[in-house]
Amino acid sequence: xxxxxxxxxxxxxxxxxxxxxxxxxxxLDRIEAHQSLNxxxxxxxxxxxxxxxRADEALQNNAENLNRLxxxxxxxxxxxxTQGVLTSCGSKMLENFISPYDATIxxxxxxxxxxxxxxxxxxxxxxGSSNETxxxxxxxxxxxxxxxxxxxxxxxxxAVAARLAPVATxxxxxxxxxQPAAFCGLTGIKPSYGRVSRYGMIAFAxxxxxxxxxxxSIEDGAMVLQAMSGFDDRDSTSLxxxxxxxxxxLSQSIKGKTIGLPKEFFGDGVxxxxxxxxxxxxxxxxxxxxxxxxxxLPNSALGIPCYYVLAPAEASSNLSRFDGVRFGHRAKEYVDxxxxxxxxxxxxxxxxxxxxxxxxxxxxxSGYYDAYYIKAQRLRRMIAExxxxxxxxxxxxxxxxxxxxxxxxxxxxxxxxAMYLNxxxxxxxxxxxxxxxxxxAGFDQKGLPVxxxxxxxxxxxxxxxxxxxxxxxxTDWHLQIPGGFx
Amino acid sequence: xxxxxxxxxHIARLARLKTDDEKSEFYATQLTRIMDLVEQMNQxxxxxxxxxxxxxxxxxxxxxxxxxxxxxxxxxxxIAPDAERGFYLVPKVIE
Numbered sequence: 167x168x169x170x171x172x173x174x175x176x177x178x179x180x181x182x183x184x185x186x187x188x189x190x191x192x193x194l195d196r197i198e199a200h201q202s203l204n205x206x207x208x209x210x211x212x213x214x215x216x217x218x219x220r221a222d223e224a225l226q227n228n229a230e231n232l233n234r235l236x237x238x239x240x241x242x243x244x245x246x247x248t249q250g251v252l253t254s255c256g257s258k259m260l261e262n263f264i265s266p267y268d269a270t271i272x273x274x275x276x277x278x279x280x281x282x283x284x285x286x287x288x289x290x291x292x293x294g295s296s297n298e299t300x301x302x303x304x305x306x307x308x309x310x311x312x313x314x315x316x317x318x319x320x321x322x323x324x325a326v327a328a329r330l331a332p333v334a335t336x337x338x339x340x341x342x343x344x345q346p347a348a349f350c351g352l353t354g355i356k357p358s359y360g361r362v363s364r365y366g367m368i369a370f371a372x373x374x375x376x377x378x379x380x381x382x383s384i385e386d387g388a389m390v391l392q393a394m395s396g397f398d399d400r401d402s403t404s405l406x407x408x409x410x411x412x413x414x415x416l417s418q419s420i421k422g423k424t425i426g427l428p429k430e431f432f433g434d435g436v437x438x439x440x441x442x443x444x445x446x447x448x449x450x451x452x453x454x455x456x457x458x459x460x461x462x463l464p465n466s467a468l469g470i471p472c473y474y475v476l477a478p479a480e481a482s483s484n485l486s487r488f489d490g491v492r493f494g495h496r497a498k499e500y501v502d503x504x505x506x507x508x509x510x511x512x513x514x515x516x517x518x519x520x521x522x523x524x525x526x527x528x529x530x531x532s533g534y535y536d537a538y539y540i541k542a543q544r545l546r547r548m549i550a551e552x553x554x555x556x557x558x559x560x561x562x563x564x565x566x567x568x569x570x571x572x573x574x575x576x577x578x579x580x581x582x583x584a585m586y587l588n589x590x591x592x593x594x595x596x597x598x599x600x601x602x603x604x605x606x607a608g609f610d611q612k613g614l615p616v617x618x619x620x621x622x623x624x625x626x627x628x629x630x631x632x633x634x635x636x637x638x639x640x641t642d643w644h645l646q647i648p649g650g651f652x
Numbered sequence: 653x654x655x656x657x658x659x660x661x662h663i664a665r666l667a668r669l670k671t672d673d674e675k676s677e678f679y680a681t682q683l684t685r686i687m688d689l690v691e692q693m694n695q696x697x698x699x700x701x702x703x704x705x706x707x708x709x710x711x712x713x714x715x716x717x718x719x720x721x722x723x724x725x726x727x728x729x730x731i732a733p734d735a736e737r738g739f740y741l742v743p744k745v746i747e
Contacts, residue, residue, distance in 0.1 A: 262731075263731065264731060266724065266727040266728055266730070267724075360708070373705060373706055373707060374707075399715065402712045402713055403706070403712065403713075404713075406713075465696060468692060468693060468695070468696060471691070471692045472693060474689065474690055475693070482667060486667075486668075489668070490733060491732070491733070491740050491742055492728070492732050492740055493728075493731045493732060494733075496733035500743065502744075503742055503743045503745050504668070506743055507668040508664075508668050508670040509670050511668055511669050511670070512669050512670035513670075520669055520679070521679065521683070523667045523669065524660065524663045524664060524667055524683060525683060525686060525687075526667075527666045528655075528659075528683065528687075529690075531663065531666060538690065538693075541693055541694075541698060542690075543703030544701040544702070544703050545693055545696060545701075546703075546704045547703070547704035548696065548698065548701060550707070582682060582686060583686065583689055586689070596707075597707070598707060599707025599708050624708060
């Protein structure tokens with residue numbers, strides 16, 4: 167059952183091969199059987215079975231008018247507020263936060279008839295690239311349980327890779343959808359900034375955060391992305407632009423499409439076996455009729471320092487709301503109001519979060535604001551303009567998603583900088599607000615998945631989805647199943 | 653760029669994070685290394701470049717100043733650490 171695509175599930179639910187209730191129970195059983203992955207923070211079995219029952223009734227009465235996703239289960243990243251359900255964001259700070267409202271994307275996916283299985287584990291407040299900063303413990307990568315699944319959407323990635331959910335939501339501030347997709351052999355789509363509402367998605371860095379999907383194929387991902395996307399008046403940066411019909415454009419030929427290859431993405435920093443697989447994927451795309459051309463992104467390497475000023479600055483401001491007054495953790499002992507703030511925050515936030523809040527407070531503080539924060543914002547424009555120039559010559563950009571494949575748990579724990587370098591190819595895409603995705607492109611010598619990164623022009627998810635889908639029609643990397651999870 | 657434990661005490665105070673000697677020492681070492689990474693930005697001359705705060709330079713959308721949501725005080729206060737009769741309770745701040 168768990169091998170079927172979303173379209174196949176939709177068909178089976180309509181033909182009566184199985185009910186949503188049976189399908190939902192099947193996934194709940196798998197989640198139970200594979201608890202050691204620690205992919206979920208909460209499993210909402212009772213809610214899920216009730217939603218499945220309603221979906222079954224709707225499918226019996228009115229199947230032709232229903233969304234294709236009706237009755238299909240999914241997992242929600244624990245960064246999205248879900249009414250009446252614990253929404254922890256991977257933090258002790260929100261260990262007791264039962265959200266009083268739904269995020270827009272939760273509301274929309276509920277309306278589409280999807281069944282929520284539970285909330286997935288993640289790096290605390292989405293700050294991390296390995297899922298090791300979660301207060302709820304690290305998540306394991308089904309391809310090799312000694313390795314990390316990537317982060318911050320590590321729980322969503324592990325769950326979909328292990329077939330504990332057919333698809334999952336995720337969010338990406340500097341690579342948090344695409345890097346776990348690469349590490350877990352999945353398809354991960356981060357749309358253009360503003361495409362998907364941020365309302366009810368717990369904020370990390372508001373000018374960079376964007377919700378998206380982790381799925382087994384582009385076709386599956388595009389279906390769910392369609393249901394999530396579109397204008398929302400509750401998000402002041404939500405786009406009013408028309409959302410294209412993502413699934414209808416997938417089948418076009420990629421003949422004549424020009425793929426830009428930034429020489430900066432193919433340098434010494436990439437592991438040899440990862441680089442080989444990416445070169446192979448590019449040759450595959452060429453054999454399908456795409457043209458390739460070298461482009462330059464001269465400032466892309468500075469995306470990391472730029473990002474590690476801007477993201478912490480925005481985070482230190484966003485996370486000031488956690489004060490132990492209105493919701494979340496409050497310390498048991500304190501001497502006065504200030505002490506209550508300081509104790510509650512020091513107890514509620516983990517190391518990485520406190521580190522980033524402090525970087526943010528530092529670069530925004532008097533005397534350093536121009537040298538760091540404004541400097542980084544100027545650099546951000548240069549990075550964005552590099553992309554604009556490159557896109558004058560090509561329709562999309564390709565490269566590796568990450569410099570190497572999944573690393574061993576604990577390996578980068580004492581070295582924040584080594585951890586930050588995981589996102590060297592992904593975070594400049596967030597700085598520019600562009601759509602990006604990762605698709606499986608083979609395995610390295612250790613048998614771990616390699617991800618191919620495609621970057622599109624602003625608002626042009628369609629081109630990268632089309633190219634990635636056509637690539638999946640010609641390759642079977644995305645169909646591989648980690649051993650023990652078939 | 654060297655960040656001292658005293659700098660950490662100052663930053664932690666600004667960010668309302670309780671700190672102690674051991675913690676300040678730990679974060680001073682780490683933030684020094686991270687700020688060294690950040691200093692790489694100085695390799696590029698950014699003079700005359702307009703700072704970019706939104707990925708597409710979009711302005712925030714304004715809306716009519718009308719009531720669009722119902723009051724949900726009870727629901728929101730139900731999850732507060734300490735609330736009573738519509739108020740959030742905090743330690744006494746005025747003697």
